[in-house]
Every structure is written in structure tokens, then in C-alpha cells.
Amino acid sequence: MKKKFEKKELINKSKDLSDWYTDVILKAELADYAPIRGCMVFRPYGFAIWENMQRILDSMIKEMGVSNAYFPLLIPYSLLKKEKEHIKGFSPELAVVTHGGGKKISEPLVIRPTSETIIYAMYSKWIKSFRDLPLRINQWCNIVRWEKRCYLFLRTMEFLWQEGHTCHRTHREAKEEVERVMRMYEDFYKDFLAIPGFLGRKSVSEKFAGACDTSAYEILTPNGKVLQACSAHDLGQNFSKPFKISFQDRDGKTKYVWQTCWGLSTRSIGGLIMVHGDDQGLVLPPKIAPVQVIIIPIFGKGKDFNQKILSFSNQIKKEIEKKGVRVKFDGRTQYSPGWKFNEWEIKGVPLRIEIGKDEISGKFLTLVRRDILNERLKIKNEKLKVKVQELLDKIQDNLYKKAKKFLREHTHEVSNYQKFKKIMRQTKGFISAFWCEDPKCEAKIKEETKATIRCLPKKAIEEKGKCLYCLKRANRKWIFAQAY
């Protein structure tokens, strides 16, 4: 049947990803533009996604033994200056407070672009002995970076994230921490957001300002560009020296601590939207969907009849709720069932239950999966509770498999630079290729193809090969892609 779309018509995802992206965010009521350049408002539905992510990740962080704390939003400029690479990396995007209480203040205060400096100023006070180590703290907060070009969720001037900051007695311990955290992030992305990706180490030119080593999880979006989904940094002693975070070790000697920091931001919501969405709108993985099941009544003639529909729907809702499923009933009478179907499809609710005359008289229910829209499932009433959970699990699983398939189809092994250029011009995606690890080759490749080094995969092995660009000897295959 031909649909006559008049309201909330979505732009085709495949036709124009970036228009679709903005459109679906506004129409699904995830977010809206704020009256401040580059800033966005998280609307309740969008914020609920973030709250679910926070809840899950927060418990994972705590399970690792890291505690939450909170540090100030404002950072004295002098503190921020202490680590040279760090200030150099961040100074172009700082928001600075110069006036307070109507007067110019003597030392400008910076709104945190990240909290290393303010946190480490405190750490130097708190750490005295090897017995104080490891010190592992996380904070959930907002960040401001004066970005030139903004994009809902993916790049806004203010964003929300968690940042973990740890101090260790040895470099080895710090490195282990980075690995542990990256494993946690990978699990989070795969198991909850259903997003596969590449985990690995950054090249020198791509690492965090002030880190000696950066690890990241890179995910693929439908247009072949990739997103850095989160990262963890081995800071070495780059910060502990200028910030004087030192301790007396067992041997009586004073040593500087070895540090790590790691973060995951609301950018991940942008990735989630892009990876799973389709022409009908959002498709949310059940594990993080604010509403997992939507019940839509199909009213008819007569008060008694509609009352029956209402009470039956309510009974179904309660039954499902008992199993801990997030379920909502849309009893609005001003909209037709068809209108509601479309509405909740845009919002990406994983499972829909329709309740009308057939359901209240029969012994079955009608269910529709968001990831397979053209199929109406008939479920026996008594099997509902089991089936709902089973279907939610299947949807979660299916979304991951689909994304994984797309990732596999868009990951290429390439040894020839001409072919590399051709892929970057056409489908893009991830390219695995030998690189001699000379930044000059890296820069040239970027200039000529827009592809940058995303990471050296964790699973990479030592092999013999030739650099994609200069043909000199190379020992490892790196992952290239065009970044968002």
C-alpha cells in the first residue's frame, strides 16, 4: 500500500545520512538546538538513553573497583598550563571566565575542557605513600570545548561524559589499567549498544594531548566514515612530574606515580543513532532503549468495548512489567493506530504489541519487531512473558549481527596504494594496511585520501611487509579510515 506521508516524514537514511541524522534526532525528540551556538538540549527521551548508558557503565566502573567523586567546573589557568603538550592541545578550544561578581578577576578561570589538571592538583595532596596507591576515581560531568563546527551529539560545545583518572605505583600497573578499561568499553559497546568496532592503539600524531599512549575503540558509520567511540590513555609520568604527584615507595625512595585517564561521552549516542537507524527512524537496542515495549490499543465502537481494551492492555502491561521490562501504553485517543505505529517506529522502540478486537476475544497477541517490520507475530497469551524477553534478546542479538556484517563488508585488506585511494574515494570504511610508522607517510596519506590512522589493532601480529606509501619495510598492519 502506498503511504501518504504528511507529517513527520523522514528523509531516507541511505540518500542523505547527515540530513537523516538531524531529522531523526529532532523528530524522535531526542534533542533540540539550544539558543546558544553549538549547544544542544537533551530532551527527556534522549536523556533517558544517556541515563541508561550511565547506569550500566557506572556499575561496570564500580565493579572494577573505581569510585565516583566530583571536582570543580572551573580551573585556574595556571594549573592548566602545567603540562606543556596538554595546554598546547587544548588552548584553541577553551572557554575562559574573566569576570566574576561584576569585576575582572586577577587570574582567568577556564571552564574544564577535561579535568586532568584540577584532579591531579588534588592527587598530589592525597598521595604520600605506596600505601595510597592505586588511587582510582571516576567523575560524571559536563565539559566545554569551543568547537568550530558542531553536530548534534557527535560534536557539541558542551557535552556530558565520564572521565576516569587513576594513579599507579608502576608503569606496568598503569598499562594494565588501560587494558582493563578498554576491555570494559569494548564489552559496553558490543553487549549493550550492539556496536562492533576496532580496539587498538593510536599513532603518535593521533594520541591525546599529554599522553604517551592512547587506546581507542573505533566504530563505523553507514557512510563509511568512522568515529572514535571512547578512549583510554597511558599518561606515563607526564602529569605526575609537573603536578608533583609523588610517593614514598617500599624502598624508601620518592617516586612519581604512573597515571591513566579514560572517557566515554554522549557522542556514543550519535554513534548509536547512525549505526542502527533505518529509513523509518531510530532502532534502539533493547538493553538501552528507554521504552522496550510499546502497547498500542486499537479502539472501536462502544464504551464497553473500549473499556475492555483498556483493562486488557493494562493487565498485559502489568504482566510484562513484573519481568522488569520497560513498557509503555499509548492510550491517546486523538491519534489513529497507524499514526502511533509510525511515531514509535521513529522513536526506535524495539517491540510493539497491538491490542484490538482480535486480541481481547482470542487467546493470542500481535507483536511487531522494530528490526523486522513486515512481520506480525502471533503469540499465545500464556507464553507472553517468556516470549517478550526472548524477542528482546533476539533483537539485541540481530542488531549486533547486522552491524558486525556491515563492518566486515567494509573492512579491507589492502597492500596497493592505488586500491587504497580507490576505496577511500568510493565506499570508504576501514582499511587494514602495512605502515612503516613514519609520521611523514601518515601525513601524506591523510593529505591525499583524507584517511588517518585509527589504530593498531590489539590483535595485530608482527609480520613482514612493505609500507603502503613509501614501500619501506613495515612490521605491522594498521587500521586506516576517514574520521568524523
Added chain:
RNA sequence: CGGGGCAUGGUGUAACGGUAGCACGAGUCCUUUGGGAGGAUUUAGUCCCAGUUCGAAUCUGGGUGCCCCGACCA
């Protein structure tokens, strides 16, 4: 920040320098409800600041915001 485009009710659009119109939405009432319901009725607008002009949505300058392409970034 460099290059390009755009800005009209809540949304999408129209109007030669001369009456701001249409559709959707929203409000009220009635009839409807298994894939974006219908009728009646009401409602609301030229992004901001200057300038040109008898007269500006329209022309000029500046600002702001959004989109696209570059540089930067989680």
C-alpha cells in the same frame, strides 16, 4: 577559522519594492480508530540591529543561527 548556501506562524512553503497567502500542526466540538482519519470553527509569522525609500519579507551593511565543503576535535 577559510570557501559556499539558506533564514517568513510551532513545522513546511508562497508573495515584482506596494493587502503577508497556502498546507500541516495546535485549541474547541462532533463523528472516527487493525499502517500517518474526516467535518465545522478558532489560533498564530517576515531571525536581530542599522541604512536606502513615500513605502522593505523583498534592496544595502553588520550581527546571529543552521546546512554543506576544508582545517581541528571525544
